[in-house]
Amino acid sequence: MQVEAASAQAEESRNIAFSSSGCIEGEAVGLVIRAGDGTMIGKIAKLATATGGVSMSTLERDIHHFVTVRADGVLTALNVVWAWGLGS
DSSP states (O other): OOOSSSSSSSSGTOOOOOOTTOOSOOOOOOOOOOOOGSSSSHHHHHHOOTTTTTOHHHHHHHHHHHHHHHHHHHHHHHHHHHHHHHHH
């Protein structure tokens, strides 16, 4: 079998498949051209995790605020109960 490059960039090929791709009819032969972080999915994951100094997301900030407010309330209630117990 002879394989010819359709494009210098694999991402620009019209017949590329990813690991999650399925062949629903007929037969297929695959050739692994990249693995791990070198794949397109690996590159996307690397870009998604590279924050570049960006602070917390809105969801992370809201969760942090919620937990902080709840923890402050619990600590305040504990201190009040403790002080009340000392006075009795």
